Amino acid sequence: MTTMSGIVAVNRAVFGEPGPEPAHVQRLGRTPPDTHLRQLCASCHVGQRKVALGPNVEDARGGGCNACHLAYSPEAAAALVRYEAGKMRGASEAPVVHPRCRWTSTTCSASAATAGQDGFQRATRAGTRCTSRPPEPPTPRGRRPSRFRVLEDERVFERVMPDIHQERGLDCIDCHTSNEAMGDGVAHARKSGQLRVTCEDCHAAPGTALPSVSALRIDPESRKILAVRAWPAPAATEHGRARTGEVLVNVVNGPDGAMVLVRKRTGERRELKAAAPICVEGRGHARLSCGSCHTSWAPRCPTCHTSFDPAGEAYDWLDDAYARGEWKEEAGPFAASLPTLASAASRPLPGAKGGRWWRRLRRAWS
Numbered sequence: 362m363t364t365m366s367g368i369v370a371v372n373r374a375v376f377g378e379p380g381p382e383p384a385h386v387q388r389l390g391r392t393p394p395d396t397h398l399r400q401l402c403a404s405c406h407v408g409q410r411k412v413a414l415g416p417n418v419e420d421a422r423g424g425g426c427n428a429c430h431l432a433y434s435p436e437a438a439a440a441l442v443r444y445e446a447g448k449m450r451g452a453s454e455a456p457v458v459h460p461r462c463r464w465t466s467t468t469c470s471a472s473a474a475t476a477g478q479d480g481f482q483r484a485t486r487a488g489t490r491c492t493s494r495p496p497e498p499p500t501p502r503g504r505r506p507s508r509f510r511v512l513e514d515e516r517v518f519e520r521v522m523p524d525i526h527q528e529r530g531l532d533c534i535d536c537h538t539s540n541e542a543m544g545d546g547v548a549h550a551r552k553s554g555q556l557r558v559t560c561e562d563c564h565a566a567p568g569t570a571l572p573s574v575s576a577l578r579i580d581p582e583s584r585k586i587l588a589v590r591a592w593p594a595p596a597a598t599e600h601g602r603a604r605t606g607e608v609l610v611n612v613v614n615g616p617d618g619a620m621v622l623v624r625k626r627t628g629e630r631r632e633l634k635a636a637a638p639i640c641v642e643g644r645g646h647a648r649l650s651c652g653s654c655h656t657s658w659a660p661r662c663p664t665c666h667t668s669f670d671p672a673g674e675a676y677d678w679l680d681d682a683y684a685r686g687e688w689k690e691e692a693g694p695f696a697a698s699l700p701t702l703a704s705a706a707s708r709p710l711p712g713a714k715g716g717r718w719w720r721r722l723r724r725a726w727s
Contacts, residue, residue, distance in 0.1 A: 362542070363408045363425075365398075367551040372398055382550040389679060393669070396677075400688045403678040415441055416460070419513040429542075432461045464626075469533045521697045522657050534625050536563075538607055539586065557607040560651040563622065563633050566641040571620045571633070573599040574608060583608045592628035652700075659700035666691045 369384035376394035386406050389395040403409075409423025416433040417424065424431065433441070440456035447453035510518040526536065534542075541557050549555045565571050576598050583600070587610055601612025601620055611623040615630070622631045640646055640654075673687025 362428075363406060363544075364548075365402070365406045366549065367553070368402060369395075369398060370550055372402075383548040384550075387679070396684075396686065397667070397688045399677045399679050400675045400684075401690060409678070414445070426462075429464055430462050432463045434458070434461060437461070464534055519697065529631075531624065531631075532626060535611065535622065538609070539582065540607060557605045558603050558609070560655075561636070562601070562603040562607075562609065563612065564636045564651075565633075567635045567638055569635075571612065572602045572604070573614070573620065574602045576600060579608050579610070583610045586610050590625060590628070592623055594623075594628065594630070653702060656700050658697045661696040661698055 364383065365386040366383040369386060369389070370379070370382050373380050373384070373392075373394045376392075376397070378392055378394050380390075380392075386398070386403055387408065389399055389403065404422050407423060407425055407428040411417075411421070411424030411427055413421070416438065417428065417431055421428070437456070437458040437460045440458040444453055444456045508520045510520060512518065536558060538557055541555055545555060545557070547555075563571070576596065579600055587596075590610075597613030599614040599620075601609035603609060611625050612620050612633070613623055615621040620633055622633055623629070624631065640651070668689050668691075670687045670689060671685075673689075674683050674685060675687040676682075677684040
């Protein structure tokens with residue numbers, strides 16, 4: 362999230378101008394794909410400076426560690442208001458209540474909501490996919506709240522079916538680890554290369570035990586995370602382990618020996634549900650990701666158009682100044698509908714010159 366290496370690499374590939382990998386947003390050049398990113402994307406990554414005081418809101422940008430770990434309590438927010446009011450009068454004193462350094466449940470949805478284009482947009486980003494709720498029930502006066510959510514920058518999101526994990530009360534960090542979110546010490550060309558946890562790591566096949574590791578053999582970072590969390594329960598003797606070797610500090614052995622999930626923020630324990638028997642039957646499912654069947658909807662952005670106006674002027678987020686030449690993006694209409702499934706084959710399509718080809722299949726069921 363700091364380097365934007367995957368975004369930079371994919372953007373260059375789309376333009377047909379691949380560059381060195383792993384890429385870094387702070388090393389963008391002046392080529393068409395790089396100026397495209399300088400104007401439209403480079404404002405959001407966490408490496409940007411946070412220049413505004415106060416909590417992170419939907420249109421917040423940058424901040425480094427603060428981008429995810431800045432949490433204002435009501436008392437801290439009130440102290441900041443008093444400080445800024447005093448500063449206007451020329452008699453300010455430093456706030457006496459310090460904001461906390463902790464992850465909050467709104468962090469991912471707020472930061473993800475900043476991405477995308479202006480105008481009407483449905484929930485298309487990772488954070489909003491997991492937190493988009495269906496329309497709320499009627500109010501006591503009989504009025505039904507809007508099925509749309511208006512962001513602080515006036516973009517509009519439609520409320521659709523939420524992610525099942527969010528609906529059951531889990532947070533993003535209950536599944537995602539620090540190595541995935543903050544880096545594992547290795548420079549990856551794509552974000553997918555940093556993925557350490559998959560659905561199967563918690564939802565094992567029926568009758569199959571989850572891999573585990575002794576609490577005495579976990580790595581130093583996992584030990585530090587456990588010490589910070591200080592869950593109100595006896596320390597576990599075993600912790601879950603993903604197939605990549607990643608230690609799942611919040612998947613622990615319960616009193617009966619079965620592995621359970623501990624919510625990282627609250628310490629609440631949840632039973633882990635095994636995969637449905639049909640998910641592991643036959644060879645066909647082995648070629649599918651869990652999301653092939655268990656994704657109820659996906660964002661569909663069918664009409665993105667990008668153009669460049671050499672006579673225009675646009676803001677360069679890296680130079681912090683306006684530059685000659687303007688990249689423009691127009692998109693829409695957006696939709697949230699059943700995803701498209703694709704199957705890959707290495708043989709050439711009849712009549713084609715060769716190479717890989719993709720056959721896309723739209724779901725016929727609802």
